[in-house]
Amino acid sequence: MKPVRMKNLNKILFIIVFCFFQYGQAQDSLKISAQEFISAVKNYHPLALKYQLQNKIAGSEITKARGNFDPVLAAKLGEKNIDGTQYYQQKNIELGIPTWYGIDLTASYNDLNGQKLNSSDTKGGLYQMGITIPLAKNLLYDKRRALLDQAKFALKMTEAEQAVLTNDLLLDAENTYWEWVQSFEIYRLQSKAVEINKARLNLTQKTFEYGERAAIDTVEALSQLQSFELQQQEAYLNFVKNTQQLQVFLWKDHQELYEISQLIYPSDGLSNHAAYSDFEFLLQELQHKTTDNHLSVLYYLEKNNVLESERKLKWQSFLPKLDFTYNFFNKENYRADYLPLFDNNFQYGLKLEIPVFQREARASYQMAKFKILQNQLDTKLKKRELDTKMETYKNELVNYHLQINLSQNNLANYQKLLMAEETKYSNGESSLFLINSRENKVIDAQEKFISIRTKFLKSFNKLKWMKENFSL
Incomplete structure (x- = not known):
């Protein structure tokens, strides 16, 4: 009966995998890729449009300042x-x-x-x-010239600030997408585990009816199945929540919120991202970048130009x-x-x-100088903050890449142990309890593997969008 039982088990597992594959294919009707998602955020999200309008407002301020020279x-x-x-x-x-x-x-x-x-x-x-x-x-130097100079500097400030804010928005959106992908892959993993355990329970019940297994084995198989069903429902709920978080970034034309009438699914997976091959090039590229050219720093440099213009204007009060x-x-x-x-x-x-007495002139000039000193301190603080962030993201990226390799090897070992335990079980040398224990380890290792990949991609995105914030 043992060869027959093994043959039946193989058939059942094949059917499960095939059905699960079909289930996955059935979901292809509503899918969105990371690139499509980011493009939609960039073109339709209200904050992205607001940042663009802010640049136009700053441009209009220049025209307004030029109006002081109009005949x-x-x-x-x-x-x-x-x-x-x-x-x-x-x-x-x-x-x-x-x-x-x-x-x-x-x-x-x-x-x-x-x-x-x-x-x-x-x-x-x-x-x-x-x-x-x-x-x-x-x-x-006079007020008319100062206003025009300050408007020009303010435009460069605004452009730098809005570029940073836009990239922060896109970073948040892209990381939200990959968290969504993670929840979907964990849900698929738990669904697959449920289907496999349903088949195992069915097979255990039949072997019990044939008198080959004890009744307690059916209880063991049922408990394992119920445990995975609970995890599947929790994974599904988490996937739905992440889908709702994704919806926050999805907008249509005319700033209308995109309503998701049914679940959508990611067309990109954690395993086929270009980051696994591109991260070393990104690290090398950032190795030669200095924070002096980062748009966040350029914002403060242009602000310093504005304050210098104000100082020059205040100095005129002494004359x-x-x-x-x-x-x-x-x-x-x-x-x-x-x-x-x-x-x-x-x-x-x-x-x-x-x-x-020149009291107003002296006070105004001193205030202008103090504001310049404040801005210089802010600039140094921002550069220090950017240097720390960049080094942190680099270390995260390298470390998570190492963890991926370790986690992958660990998962492969757990899978070998599970297969060996199933072989021993088919030969009557193991128990269903040990199989379930090995299977739980495999599922935990798979979830850990998925989680580490997500962390790696999020760190890659942080560095990637930081690179986008450097001026050419």
């Missing part, structure tokens, strides 16, 4: 009349042109008539061309405000043969302002 065209029309007396009637049009060096140019035409004009007003049409020049404060204004006039229908500066038809002014 301004102004016009004025007015009249005053009381009891039939026309005090004045005025028409005015003016063009103001601010320049990069703080010099303001003006050109205007003013037509003024009336019976009650001020003695300083010029009756009739009057053309005017003027210039205002700062001779001390605001000559080398006296000395502005020279000159206007040349030409009456309508009057043609001048030359352009006298201080001979005829002119107006000039010289305005001086000097804060006596």
Whole structure:
């Protein structure tokens, strides 16, 4: 009966494996790969779109700052009349042109008539061309130039920051995907164990009916099956939970949440990832990278440029405000043969302002310098943090790769022990209890193997996305 029993057992196990393969194939209708998943996150996730919009906002700030240099065209029309007396009637049009060096140019035409004009007003049409020049404060640097410089630096800051945040989002999404794959493979593992133990229970019951096994063997087989069924249900629940976590990253066009109406399955497995062959190249590539070029550090470097611009602007407050204004006039229908500066038809002014104690200037300048020192400390801290992270991820990656090899060899040994125990059992030299014990060890080793592979891929992803954060 023993050869017959072994033959029947082999047939049953073959049928189980075949059915399980068919079960896996039946799930191919709804599958998603890691690349498809990451592409969907990058193109449709609200945070990814928000980061893109933030860059556009920073670009608009530059346009806004350039607006301080836009020419301004102004016009004025007015009249005053009381009891039939026309005090004045005025028409005015003016063009103001601010320049990069703080010099303001003006050109205007003013037509003024009336019976009650001020003695300083010029009756009739009057053309005017003027210039205002700062001779001390605001000559080398002023608020308009500072705002434009700061907007340019802020754009580079924003681009660096949003790139880092986007990569963090994609890292989180990709690791969530592989955790999902892990839960699916553990669920398949437990399902396979359930099917095998169902067949074993059926075979044990038949051998008991033939009088070849004791009744306690059926209890042993049933207990093992129930144990695996509990683990299968727990694995299924964990897979469903991870599927729901995956759904958080899935969005459709127009920022509509992608509703999963039925379970989806991964088309990528933990065993066929390119990381197993590419991780050494990644380690070599990062070996020559310095954190000075990391986008997180560039963010602080550009921020330092913003603060330096603010410091330069605050330094201008120490200078006296000395502005020279000159206007040349030409009456309508009057043609001048030359352009006298201080001979005829002119107006000039010289305005001086000097804060006596310079308290506001000194305080503002000191605050600007302290902010620069704070940013320098933040930069050093960020570089230290990045160096530590990179070394940690490298060590993790190498260590998990070694663990994979050890775990794989350990699993192979447990499988050999299980096969040997099954052979001894078929020869009547072992017990079902020992087979179950060996099988539990194999399942635990398989789960451990799956878990280590997942940890390896997650460490690989951390390094990979860190590499993406280095500027070219």
